[in-house]
Amino acid sequence: MKYAFFPGCLAPVMSRQFELSARKVAKKLGLQLVDSEDFACCGFPIKSVDQETALLLSARNLSVAEELGLDICTICTGCASTLAEASRELMHNDGLRDRVNERLQKIGRTYEGNVEVKHFVRILYEDVGPEKIESQVKKSLEGLKLASHYGCHYLKPSEVFDKFEDPEFPRTLDALISVLGAETVEYEDKTGCCGGVILDVDDKIALAMAQKKLDHVNAAGADAMVLMCPLCGSMYDRNQKVIERRSNVVYNLPVLFYPQVLGLALGIDPKELGLNLNRVKTSDLLNKVSV
Amino acid sequence: MRCFQCGTCNVGCPVREIEEKYNPRKIIRMTVLGMRDRVLSSDFIWLCSACYTCQERCPQDVRIPEVMNALKNLAVKEGYIHSSFAKRVELVGAQGKLFPVSKFDNTKRKELGLPQIPTENKEVQELFKLTGLNKLSSAEGGE
Numbered sequence: 001m002k003y004a005f006f007p008g009c010l011a012p013v014m015s016r017q018f019e020l021s022a023r024k025v026a027k028k029l030g031l032q033l034v035d036s037e038d039f040a041c042c043g044f045p046i047k048s049v050d051q052e053t054a055l056l057l058s059a060r061n062l063s064v065a066e067e068l069g070l071d072i073c074t075i076c077t078g079c080a081s082t083l084a085e086a087s088r089e090l091m092h093n094d095g096l097r098d099r100v101n102e103r104l105q106k107i108g109r110t111y112e113g114n115v116e117v118k119h120f121v122r123i124l125y126e127d128v129g130p131e132k133i134e135s136q137v138k139k140s141l142e143g144l145k146l147a148s149h150y151g152c153h154y155l156k157p158s159e160v161f162d163k164f165e166d167p168e169f170p171r172t173l174d175a176l177i178s179v180l181g182a183e184t185v186e187y188e189d190k191t192g193c194c195g196g197v198i199l200d201v202d203d204k205i206a207l208a209m210a211q212k213k214l215d216h217v218n219a220a221g222a223d224a225m226v227l228m229c230p231l232c233g234s235m236y237d238r239n240q241k242v243i244e245r246r247s248n249v250v251y252n253l254p255v256l257f258y259p260q261v262l263g264l265a266l267g268i269d270p271k272e273l274g275l276n277l278n279r280v281k282t283s284d285l286l287n288k289v290s291v
Numbered sequence: 292m293r294c295f296q297c298g299t300c301n302v303g304c305p306v307r308e309i310e311e312k313y314n315p316r317k318i319i320r321m322t323v324l325g326m327r328d329r330v331l332s333s334d335f336i337w338l339c340s341a342c343y344t345c346q347e348r349c350p351q352d353v354r355i356p357e358v359m360n361a362l363k364n365l366a367v368k369e370g371y372i373h374s375s376f377a378k379r380v381e382l383v384g385a386q387g388k389l390f391p392v393s394k395f396d397n398t399k400r401k402e403l404g405l406p407q408i409p410t411e412n413k414e415v416q417e418l419f420k421l422t423g424l425n426k427l428s429s430a431e432g433g434e
Contacts, residue, residue, distance in 0.1 A: 009388035012408050013396045020403055040387035040412040045379040046424070048337070048363040049372065053422040057383075060414060107417045156343035157356075167347050193305040193342035200375040201337050208309045209340070274403070 001127050003118075004065040005033035006083070008076030009041060011230040014238065017274025018230055021259035022075050022120055024273060028266050029128050029136070033073060038064045042079040043086065058086030059100045063111040071116040073123055075259075077229040078197075080119040081153035085160040087117050119154055121228045121258055122164065125172045130179045138267030140181030141289050146261070147185050147222035148173040149213065149236070151229035152193050167191070173258065177226060180265035187220035189213070196231035199239075210235040211243050214251050224254040224285055226261050233257060237279045254282045264291055292358075293351040294319050300345035300355050306338050313338045315345060315355055322362065331366040337373040367427070380427050384419040387412025 011019045026033050043057035061083060065072045074080050090097045091113045101110050118126070124133065155167040165172055168191065174184045195209030214236065217225055225236055237255035244250055255278065263273040270291055275282045300315040307313050313335050321330050330336065339359040346355050366372065382389050392408045400407060419425040 009390045012400065012405070013390050013392055016400065016403060016405065019405060023405075035406050037409050038412075038414075040415045041383045041389060045383055045389045047341075047360050049367050049376050049380055049427070050422060050424055051360060051364055053418065053424050056418050056422065057415065060418065103418070103421055106421055107414045109414070152340075152342040152344075156347055157354075158347060167343075191344075193340050193344070195305070195340055197340045197342075198306065198338055200378070201373060202310075205306060205309045205313075205338065206340075209305055212308075 001030060001123075002032040002034065002070060003073035003123065004039075004068050004070040005035050006039055006042070006061065006065075006072050006074040006076075006079055008074060008079040008230065010234065011075055015230045015233045015257065015277075017260060017277040018075055018233060018257040020277075021257060021263050021273040024268055025259045025263045025266060026120075028263075028268065029124075029133070031073075031123065031128065034068060034070060036064055036068060042074075042076075042082045044078045044082040047082070054082075055086055055089070056100060056103055058083055059090060059104060059111050060107070060109060062087055062090065062115045062117075063104060063109040065115045066111060071118065073118060073120055075120045075228070075230070077119060077151040077153035078231060080117060080122075081157065081160060083117040085157070087115055088160055119228065121154065121173060121176065122161075124258075124262070125176060126164070130175050133176065133262070134179035137180055137265045139265055139289070139291065141261070141265050142181040144182040144285070144289055145185050145221060145223045146177050146182045146226045147187055147217040147220060147224070148177060148190075149194075149225055149227040149232060150191065151227060151232045152191075154228060155191065173226070173228065176258065177261065180261065182261070185220045185222045187222070188216040192216070194229075194232040194235040196235045199235070206235070207239060207243050207246065210239060211247065214240065214243065214253060218251060218253060222253070223288065224256055224282075226256050226258055228258045240280055252280060254278065254280045254285050256282065256285075264289070292319065292323055292353060294323065294353050295351060296320060297350060299348050299350060303344040303348050305342055305344065306340050310338070315339070315359070318362070319353065319355065319358060322358065330362060331369050332371050334373070336362045336366060337376065372427070377427065380424055384416065384425055386410055387415040
């Protein structure tokens with residue numbers, strides 16, 4: 001199992017704990033991640049402004065991976081859906097690929113259409129598998145009640161992900177949490193959007209969207225939220241204090257990235273998983289499973 | 292467009308749940324009716340959070356987020372661009388990615404044993420010149 005590693009632009013600066021823990025658990029599970037300095041913007045932020053440039057940005061990254069002879073593994077769901085969509089379009093539409101290549105050649109690149117794109121968690125589910133992960137658990141997370149949050153772009157548009165998940169009733173992240181011994185809790189509007197994409201357009205609306213989920217997760221009595229997108233992470237973890245301040249409600253709800261939770265169960269030291277870098281303190285949670 | 296105005300998009304829209312002024316069903320209707328200027332100059336087209344819930348549920352297979360993207364692309368061509376999106380263009384064009392990487396970030400990464408991140412990408416700068424997006428970013432927030 002070897003992939004070109006596409007960390008995206010948000011995780012490397014805003015949620016280093018996500019990238020750090022993903023690299024640690026990948027190593028432990030024999031998943032080889034190859035870095036490239038040539039990767040740049042996936043194209044998502046530009047789609048609203050100019051779809052042509054956005055597709056060129058996606059294709060450029062696919063060409064970098066193709067040069068390495070590897071498929072792409074990303075830890076950002078936005079990058080996953082954007083690059084997977086471009087990969088599909090360019091794989092099946094020869095005319096479009098030719099037009100894109102006309103432009104790419106001017107910057108010294110070409111793309112033949114051979115790269116697949118998968119999110120890190122999908123790779124854990126499909127390539128490693130819940131059974132193998134279960135067999136490697138050193139420290140069961142029994143007693144923890146965890147609320148999974150998939151993030152829109154892990155699921156949708158479902159057609160670009162070969163419908164490997166059900167966008168209305170997703171199950172892969174829950175399955176990956178369950179094998180670690182923790183209990184997954186159901187809550188209202190589980191597939192609800194974090195609002196992160198419009199935080200810079202209207203922060204009042206975006207934060208209200210995030211707050212809804214915090215309310216629902218709290219009502220279900222979860223000890224923590226578990227997610228897999230750095231943008232969702234920034235809404236629920238980094239901005240949780242802002243939401244609390246604006247609304248006079250205290251949540252104090254730890255928000256962990258799945259590789260951090262997985263790493264704990266695999267017996268990796270919490271500091272190596274960057275648990276000290278989470279904004280909402282995770283110490284009470286760690287005490288609960290006596291790590 | 293095959294839209295028959297059932298409103299399924301509105302019912303599942305997480306933005307509309309908070310702010311009723313955002314009305315994807317109405318935006319689609321106005322578009323079908325050809326109300327070009329009113330749609331392209333409206334603030335609301337910029338509020339789609341791209342969650343794709345509407346697209347998954349639309350009984351007529353209308354790709355609503357793609358319609359929103361197409362409308363926003365047209366709006367940009369007509370000189371309407373929301374300031375936050377002009378900022379996105381500027382950032383991606385200059386450094387190859389949306390979130391700036393500072394020296395401090397790279398120092399922190401080094402401490403954690405993470406690889407250093409480049410602060411610019413020449414190929415992205417070239418691409419922006421090829422498609423003319425660099426002009427938009429140098430216009431400091433568009434029009």
